[in-house]
Amino acid sequence: MWVSSTKWKVISPIAAILLWQLLASAGLLGKTPSPWQAVEGIWFLIDTGLPPGYRLWGHAGASLARVLAGFAAACLVAVPIGVLMGWSKHLDAVLDPLVEAVRPVPPLAWLPFAVLWFGIGLVSSSFIIFLGVFFPVLLNTVSGVKSVDPRLPEAARTLGASEATILGRVLVPGASPSIITGIRIGMGIGWMTLVAAEMTGVKSGYGLGYMILTARDYARYDLVASGIIVIGLLGFAMDTCIRLVEKRLLRWR
Amino acid sequence: MEIKAGREPLLELRSLSKSFVEARTGKVLEVLSDVDLRIAPGTFTCLVGPSGCGKTTLLRIIAGLETATAGEVLLEGSPVTGPGPDRGLVFQEYALFPWRTVLKNVTFGPDVSGETRAGAIADARELLETMGLSTHEDLYPRELSGGMKQRVAIARTLAVKPKVLLMDEPFASLDAQARNAMQEFLVELWLRTGATIVFVTHSVDEAVFLGQEVLGLSRRPARIVQRFTCDLAYPRNRTDPGFTALRARILEYLKQELVDDHA
Numbered sequence A: 001m002w003v004s005s006t007k008w009k010v011i012s013p014i015a016a017i018l019l020w021q022l023l024a025s026a027g028l029l030g031k032t033p034s035p036w037q038a039v040e041g042i043w044f045l046i047d048t049g050l051p052p053g054y055r056l057w058g059h060a061g062a063s064l065a066r067v068l069a070g071f072a073a074a075c076l077v078a079v080p081i082g083v084l085m086g087w088s089k090h091l092d093a094v095l096d097p098l099v100e101a102v103r104p105v106p107p108l109a110w111l112p113f114a115v116l117w118f119g120i121g122l123v124s125s126s127f128i129i130f131l132g133v134f135f136p137v138l139l140n141t142v143s144g145v146k147s148v149d150p151r152l153p154e155a156a157r158t159l160g161a162s163e164a165t166i167l168g169r170v171l172v173p174g175a176s177p178s179i180i181t182g183i184r185i186g187m188g189i190g191w192m193t194l195v196a197a198e199m200t201g202v203k204s205g206y207g208l209g210y211m212i213l214t215a216r217d218y219a220r221y222d223l224v225a226s227g228i229i230v231i232g233l234l235g236f237a238m239d240t241c242i243r244l245v246e247k248r249l250l251r252w253r
Numbered sequence B: 001m002e003i004k005a006g007r008e009p010l011l012e013l014r015s016l017s018k019s020f021v022e023a024r025t026g027k028v029l030e031v032l033s034d035v036d037l038r039i040a041p042g043t044f045t046c047l048v049g050p051s052g053c054g055k056t057t058l059l060r061i062i063a064g065l066e067t068a069t070a071g072e073v074l075l076e077g078s079p080v081t082g083p084g085p086d087r088g089l090v091f092q093e094y095a096l097f098p099w100r101t102v103l104k105n106v107t108f109g110p111d112v113s114g115e116t117r118a119g120a121i122a123d124a125r126e127l128l129e130t131m132g133l134s135t136h137e138d139l140y141p142r143e144l145s146g147g148m149k150q151r152v153a154i155a156r157t158l159a160v161k162p163k164v165l166l167m168d169e170p171f172a173s174l175d176a177q178a179r180n181a182m183q184e185f186l187v188e189l190w191l192r193t194g195a196t197i198v199f200v201t202h203s204v205d206e207a208v209f210l211g212q213e214v215l216g217l218s219r220r221p222a223r224i225v226q227r228f229t230c231d232l233a234y235p236r237n238r239t240d241p242g243f244t245a246l247r248a249r250i251l252e253y254l255k256q257e258l259v260d261d262h263a
């Protein structure tokens, strides 16, 4: 069962790579690199780096640190606020207009202010990620709490639970499937906004988005493709981690 | 009609009334009207009434989950102001915590009231033992049958040692066989523990099988229209002439109120 489902999972990436290689071999892609060139590009990034000396691990590590910092901060803030908004109709009514007004603003639009407030560095790029992750986690937490069977907090009350206990021990676990869904969506958006944020400038010289931009300046399209592949793999790895945690936490489902 | 002269009631309802205001239409819906009731300690009382007459509302007010429009609820003489572990409520749809195992559902009450973990677990295991659930303590609610879920719900309520056990059609969603088994189980539990039970049902048959006293509620707004004493010996036998006679008598008397009861 597991083996066969894994088989199904690798079909689409392999098919995409084969098609890509086929088009490249047929000479239909012009300057677009072939998959093989992209893989060679990854090796080049590991070995030499771009610019020379700025190697892949440095780029990946810097991007990962920014994503994780912004992501963790967003979850730590969004989950408690979301639980309170789901629990209290009044708080929901007060905060909802603000949330709905700020949410559609693309995180990147905040970049000038992020730099103004935090300077160029980890904090300002993490702040951009924070904005991308925050809203999906918040909204999923709110709707998760609202969808908890109202008899569960009632049962808890008749068993002697205080309101604070109900928040932590009934509403949070009851909403956890929805919270985790929000976290998964948020993680994906976090990667998207990070790479875009790095493309506007990075002081350390490290970052996958920044590296892609450098590669473009040198017309090294093979390295652009390498960067895209690495970002895809990292995003996939993070999502797999969250799914493993989800499977453990939600085994009651 | 007093249950037993000279005995202080454990639970007392004094001219309890309740109306809801419908949010959309603003219409006032009168659900309970002037309900008076005295429950002596250790008794098993059944309330029967037609669908939608206000049975759940009555229990929710006693549990403190709903406030009365007029009148009061007294437990051992002091007014009830909100939910608390001294009144245990067993819901019709179990309301178990799906993310907690059987054992952890039962220890929820002791856990949140700060009892020591080891003590709570030992007590919960003992309760599960008497409920025949020992081998299921690590299962999650979704893995249980309806009857098992309801026994877990009862155990979870008993774990906080309530003074009165309020049960709202707890067996209504079970199939006939499981339902009979649960009724027998509950009688046994009551005989063994001497708990005070207020049991709501819309089945006269179930009420006569379980209760020492059967109170008939009217259609909405609910009032207690008649009281029947069942002094048949436990465990009761449904084919016993005394049983069928009493059931017929209650059905007959409540005919005009319980038009939609098929028991």
Ligand SMILES: Nc1ncnc2c1ncn2[C@@H]1O[C@H](COP(=O)(O)OP(=O)(O)OP(=O)(O)O)[C@@H](O)[C@H]1O
Pocket: B020, B021, B022, B029, B031, B049, B050, B051, B052, B053, B054, B055, B056, B057, B058, B202, B220
């Ligand atoms: N929170 C509420 N707001 C408005 N109306 C309500 C509310 N709760 C209950 N009602 C109404 O009060 C009446 C009595 O409801 P209740 O659930 O107490 O009846 P019941 O006797 O338990 O019914 P059933 O046999 O279906 O369990 C119903 O008409 C119901 O629609």
Ligand SMILES: [Mg+2]
Pocket: B055, B056, B057, B168, B169
């Ligand atoms: Mg009801």
